[in-house]
Every structure is written in C-alpha cells, then in structure tokens.
Amino acid sequence: MRRFAHFLLIGLLTAAVASPQRRPTRSDTPPPREAPPPPEPYNQLDSSETLFYVLAAINAAGYDEQADSSTNNPLRARVREYLAKQNLQSLAPLKRYVRDHKPRNPGAELGQYISFALVNKGKPDFTPANPDLPQPADADALYDFPAVLAAFYQEAKLGVLWQQAQPDYQRALAQLHDPVVFAVQQVNAYLRYVDTGVRRGRFQILVDLMGAPNQVQFRNYIDDYFVVVAPAVEQPIFDIRHAYLRYQVDPLGYRFADELQKKAKLGEHAYDSPLLGEQFRIDFVRLATECLIKAVESRLDRQSALAEEAAREGFVLAPIFAELLQQYERQEVAMRLYFPDMLNQIDVKKAQQQIARIDFLKERPVRTYRVTSEVKAPELTGAAKTLDDAEQLFLDREKAAGNANKAKELFLKAMQETDEKPMHAKSYYGLARIALLDRDLETADRFFRKILELEPDPATKAWALVYIGRLADSQGDKDPAQESYKAALAVQGISDLARQEAQRGLTGAFARNPKSKEQE
Structure with a gap:
C-alpha cells in the first residue's frame, strides 16, 4: 500500500467560485497565463469595437441582466429597442446559442462574453486572435460562437450602430479621463516607475456601455492587463487603481519569487481566513504580491486601517509591508530595485507573532449600491x-x-x-x-x-x-x-x-x- x-x-x-457582488464587481480571477489579446493599436483608456458587437448581440438574444436599471447608459436601451424591431433571420440561431450557453451562475454570463471579446480578432469573422494558444476557460466554452455572431453582425449591420454610438462612448471616456490619469500618475509616482518603452504587455481600460451596470471586470492574459468598466453609481477609480497596481507590482512577484518563497511560512496562518480566495491559498507569491498592493493602497490613501482590514480578510502581510513602506518613502530608489531589500527587512519570527494575533473577518465588508434589478x-x-x-x-x-x-x-x-x-x-x-x-x-x-x-x-x-x-x-x-x-x-x-x-x-x-x- x-x-x-x-x-x-x-x-x-x-475550488474558486465567482459570484456577483454589491460593490462594482471585480472579476478578480486569478491571472490565467493564456492566449493574449490581438496585437492591435490601443490607448490606455478606450472603447472596444469587438466588445460592442458581442454585447449588442447578446442583448438582442436574451441577455437582460439589469436591463431596466436607471444606471445603464441610454445607449443600451436604444440598441436593444432598435434590434428588437428588426426582422432578422440570424436572430433565432443567436437566441438559441445564448440560451444554451447560459452559465449556472447568472453573474458569470456577462463575464464569459467579455473574455470572448478580449481574445478575439473581431469583425467580420470573430475568430480567436491566437487560435494556437489556449483560450481562457470561459471564452473557450464559446468556441463555436464566431459563426453565429458573424451572421448576426452582417445582417443587423452592427457596424452602423457602432458608428452611431461614438458620441456616447466619447462622453463616457471624457468622464473617466481625468480621474484615471490621476490614479495612474499617483501609482507611477509612488513606485517611481519610469516607462522605458521596453516592457512587454499593456494595461488597458475599456469602457463598456452595453453590459449590466455597477461592474468592473478584470482580466490578465500573459503580460496584458484589462479592466472593463460598466456604467456605475460612482466612478470605480479605486478598482482601476488596484488593477493598475497589479500591472505594476505583479512582475515584482515573478522576478523575486525565490526570495518571497523564503518567507512562505508567513502565509500559513492566512489559510485560516474564510475570505481568502483559492488563488492566494495555493500560491504564496501571489498572496504576498497582493498584500504589497493593499499596503501601497493604504499608504497612498494615508489610511492604515485599510492594511489592517486587508489582514483580517487573509492578506496577512499587508500591515507588515505598510510599515516597511514608510522606510521606502524616505529614500529614493524605485520599488523595482528596492523590493528585495524590503523582503530582507522582514523578521520572520516577529512577523509570525504579529500575524498570529489577527482576528479574521467572517464576512467581507462591501460598499452598497442601489440595484434596480437583480438576477x-x-x-x-x-x-x-x-x-x-x-x-x-x-x-x-x-x-x-x-x-x-x-x-x-x-x-x-x-x-x-x-x-x-x-x-x-x-x-x-x-x-x-x-x-x-x-x-x-x-x-x-x-x-x-x-x-x-x-x-x-x-x-x-x-x-x-x-x-x-x-x-x-x-x-x-x-x-x-x-x-x-x-x-x-x-x-x-x-x-x-x-x-x-x-x-x-x-x-x-x-x-x-x-x-x-x-x-x-
């Protein structure tokens, strides 16, 4: 035996389980190292033509999540009303497809189509941008969607609707522009990040006006990071800044993984947290990286309570990093060079004693938003x-x-x-x-x-x-x-x-x- x-x-x-949240939701799924999105021109804050076509199609085919919410952008109602009046032969197959591919969790329906759009080549065939590479699991489940979508795109003349929607997108982008620029510059200044033009990958914020409101969807495909932002009661700048910190700090975890693993014992107590996600339980490097991000957030906002709250949610190193960041702030070396020195300053025995005193939360505190329709x-x-x-x-x-x-x-x-x-x-x-x-x-x-x-x-x-x-x-x-x-x-x-x-x-x-x- x-x-x-x-x-x-x-x-x-x-097992990791995604569910809808009351705050603008973050699809903070663990970074899948999979097929990168198409190598097309982009801006850091932009709209996505392919995403518009995909979501316009599912809106016509039975995707009704929060369709009556007053938080929706008016564009969604206009497109839905226009498409509902058309006599389209391609609509029946599209409706069958959307119906047959509804996930058990209603909150995951939008997410799978967003993933599909992000790794897609776009019109007119809507095939994967990199068919030889593994696709994200939720997008892979829609492997036979391109033909159905392409037929609807052609017959419904979605390209015309996209052109007519440009003023709506321009207004939405203008509203986000200044807060996003401030958040990105704030992070760059704190980390002392200088863009040398040699880094692989990109960080892109896409405005979505066709999906359910009050949601922020995050995706990481290889070196590319995406944040998809829906209309919301308040601008989700905190979530965008958090995603940008992921983009900047994640590479530190990969680069100094060996040094981080030497501190892995500090993560053992975190497993007692009922709120800690599976991706952090199985990967100490990812846990430590997320703790650093939350520590930086607490220092940027000058709220030490944020790090303490993060620790009570299972991110046990957040207060330790927050304390060490005070020393980082008093010197001039950039974080990408200073990080190993910060790790060397951690007294494992002392840190273990500090972590052992953490009283873990049983329920995650959330901000509440008015929701006018619930699935x-x-x-x-x-x-x-x-x-x-x-x-x-x-x-x-x-x-x-x-x-x-x-x-x-x-x-x-x-x-x-x-x-x-x-x-x-x-x-x-x-x-x-x-x-x-x-x-x-x-x-x-x-x-x-x-x-x-x-x-x-x-x-x-x-x-x-x-x-x-x-x-x-x-x-x-x-x-x-x-x-x-x-x-x-x-x-x-x-x-x-x-x-x-x-x-x-x-x-x-x-x-x-x-x-x-x-x-x-």
Missing part, C-alpha cells in the same frame, strides 16, 4: 440541492465546528438520491477533499481516481487530475505527476485556475524536495 506524505496539499482544498439563480432540487448544500458547508468549514462532517454526510446522501454518474463524480470530489482535510491521503487519491470513472464534468475532471498530480508529486513520483498534469490540460473546458495549477505542476513547482524536510 502506498504511503502518502502530507506535502503542501491542503491549500488546494477550495436570481434557478432553484435547485433533489441531488443537485444536496450537493450544493454540501459544497457550501465544505466552503464554510472554518465558520463552525462540524461543518466538514455535515458536508461529508450530504455528499454521501447525494449519491443515494441519484444514479447519475456526473453527480456521483461531484460527490466523490467533495469526499476526496474532506479526506485531504483528515490527512487521509490514500483515501483522497482513491476517490480522485474514482471520479475519472464517473463521466465527470470538465471542471471536476480537471481538478481531480490536478489533485492526483499533486499527490504524486508529494511522493516524489515525477512521471505519474507529469502525466496527470498533462491530462488535466487536455480537458476541454478546464477552468483558468485548474489550468494554471496544471501548468505550474509541469514546471516542477510542486515536486517534493527531499532536502527541504522542514517545509513538509
């Missing part, structure tokens, strides 16, 4: 509801003692309520993760492998293969681990986060190092 060592696996336990998820019944309840208990396992055991009971109950193999696969996925919590890695491995026999959906199958690879890596079994990661990447419909973890696994990021016993 194989004996498993417990090796940095618990951080993978919670409700469909009611679940039977085994689907049992699985959903079990998953919620598992995700909330830190909030109440016994939640994990209750989740286990419900995962088992779901298998008794249905004979459907995909449902059984989801149950085994839950049971496997609970086995990991119990340090029963042999059972976890067996359950993850059982999933592959049960016609799992792409997300469950891909994550099962990633976990199998991680378990193999924990034993030093490199070849089986590599095979599992490759198999995960071959799953069509794999999530961005699972793809990223599989890609990292192929680089040997999770391979066991016998010389580093203290890290086990």
